[in-house]
Amino acid sequence: AMGGSCSILGIPSPKGPNTVGCTDFMMDHTAKGSFFRLYYPCQETDRAEKPNWVPCREYFNGLADFMKIKRSLGERIFNYLFGSYKIPAYTDAPFKSSEKCPVVIFSHGLGAFRTLYSAICVELASQGFIVASVEHRDESASATYYYREKTESEKAGENGPKSSASARDDLVQEWMYYRALKHRESEFPLRNNQVKQRANECILALDRLTAINAGVAVQNVLRTQFDWTTLENSMDLCRTAVVGHSFGGATVIEALCKEVKFKCGVALDAWMFPLDDDIFPHVKQPVFFINSEKFQWAGNISRMRKLDSTVIQRKMITIRGTVHQSFPDFTFLTTNWIGKLLKLKGEIDPVIAMDLCNKATLAFLQRHLGLEKSFNQWDPLIDGEDDNLIQGTNVTVLQSAM
Numbered sequence: 091a092m093g094g095s096c097s098i099l100g101i102p103s104p105k106g107p108n109t110v111g112c113t114d115f116m117m118d119h120t121a122k123g124s125f126f127r128l129y130y131p132c133q134e135t136d137r138a139e140k141p142n143w144v145p146c147r148e149y150f151n152g153l154a155d156f157m158k159i160k161r162s163l164g165e166r167i168f169n170y171l172f173g174s175y176k177i178p179a180y181t182d183a184p185f186k187s188s189e190k191c192p193v194v195i196f197s198h199g200l201g202a203f204r205t206l207y208s209a210i211c212v213e214l215a216s217q218g219f220i221v222a223s224v225e226h227r228d229e230s231a232s233a234t235y236y237y238r239e240k241t242e243s244e245k246a247g248e249n250g251p252k253s254s255a256s257a258r259d260d261l262v263q264e265w266m267y268y269r270a271l272k273h274r275e276s277e278f279p280l281r282n283n284q285v286k287q288r289a290n291e292c293i294l295a296l297d298r299l300t301a302i303n304a305g306v307a308v309q310n311v312l313r314t315q316f317d318w319t320t321l322e323n324s325m326d327l328c329r330t331a332v333v334g335h336s337f338g339g340a341t342v343i344e345a346l347c348k349e350v351k352f353k354c355g356v357a358l359d360a361w362m363f364p365l366d367d368d369i370f371p372h373v374k375q376p377v378f379f380i381n382s383e384k385f386q387w388a389g390n391i392s393r394m395r396k397l398d399s400t401v402i403q404r405k406m407i408t409i410r411g412t413v414h415q416s417f418p419d420f421t422f423l424t425t426n427w428i429g430k431l432l433k434l435k436g437e438i439d440p441v442i443a444m445d446l447c448n449k450a451t452l453a454f455l456q457r458h459l460g461l462e463k464s465f466n467q468w469d470p471l472i473d474g475e476d477d478n479l480i481q482g483t484n485v486t487v488l489q490s491a492m
């Protein structure tokens with residue numbers, strides 16, 4: 091639409107043939123457990139609700155912490171700006187797929203959380219994937235929650251903290267907020283430990299899905315109306331990939347290195363800083379780097395180049411006119427001038443940018459998961475063959491930095 095002033099704000103509806111359901115899973119209840127939002131192909135439904143984009147106000151508090159603004163102010167601003175948006179999927183809708191679904195584990199960026207990349211996750215689910223968007227407990231998320239058992243006195247005392255209605259009544263909800271780097275704290279050790287924990291959490295989520303697929307009785311700590319037994323034998327766990335944005339892109343590389351069940355990875359505007367140099371030779375799977383035009387710099391690109399290989403497919407494209415925030419959902423949720431001011435939008439129409447990113451991702455996943463779909467129609471995008479794409483990078487990487 092011209093000027094975008096008449097474009098309706100909101101997360102774009104998925105383009106694939108499947109209606110998308112979405113539900114939450116946590117097991118076990120501790121901070122060491124697995125917590126993810128599941129997006130999946132579902133039965134046509136008109137009864138189910140669409141979930142709020144931001145599940146509860148503690149996430150706005152965490153976002154305020156991340157943005158270094160006062161919580162009282164941040165919560166009001168974010169609630170005003172984003173409080174009414176819905177995810178284009180149906181809460182707890184019954185799972186339905188005529189064939190086994192390939193699986194994607196998604197890892198969010200620094201200061202984000204499990205629901206902020208729904209344009210990507212919902213699109214993949216509408217194309218037949220089961221997507222688990224993990225919520226990391228490494229203190230890199232704006233906010234996340236888990237539970238602890240009630241103490242005897244809490245059980246006894248009526249005035250103890252009421253356990254939230256969303257979980258077992260012997261549990262009390264605990265919130266973990268974004269941990270900013272302390273003054274004079276060296277960043278690498280923190281980020282390196284976090285990226286290892288993040289990779290383990292992606293692997294744990296895959297393990298949980300493996301158990302669910304095998305029909306092992308799993309206790310979801312969260313009280314949802316979703317019947318997890320309907321997912322028995324629904325997943326093709328030989329066709330599993332890991333996808334992530336920024337810090338989540340580094341998590342993709344770390345997870346591929348640790349878990350060969352991940353057959354390939356797609357790193358969206360990866361931030362390579364947290365990774366050890368010595369892991370690059372140990373990554374044996376294909377990797378696809380999809381970069382924004384504005385975020386990347388020579389040092390970051392040269393670390394991606396360390397993964398270049400003649401025998402294993404490593405691809406890189408850059409989407410013209412995009413910024414770092416062109417990948418999370420924010421890019422759809424502000425008018426042009428706020429979006430450009432806050433660097434949430436680039437020059438390119440966010441819908442076009444996301445469409446290119448999703449199609450290139452689907453083509454790469456078909457190629458390396460051996461899918462029998464028609465995503466290969468978008469193979470040219472993998473090699474940057476589009477007016478809005480650059481093959482490789484726009485960043486000048488000095489030969490010496492290679």
Ligand SMILES: CCN(CC)CCN(C[C@]12C[C@](c3ccc(C(F)(F)F)cc3)(C1)C2)C(=O)Cn1c(SCc2ccc(F)cc2)nc(=O)c2c1C=CC2
Pocket residue numbers: 153156157158168198199200201202206335336337338361414415418420432433434
């Ligand atoms: C000042 C804070 N300072 C913290 C270190 C830098 C903050 N920052 C730039 C920001 C995120 C920005 C943002 C968000 C959200 C609104 C809103 F208004 F729309 F809510 C506005 C403005 C502020 C653009 C980044 O960290 C960029 N970034 C990100 S942003 C991922 C994210 C986070 C929160 C979201 F809601 C959505 C997406 N993920 C990464 O993995 C990495 C980096 C950098 C290196 C590794």
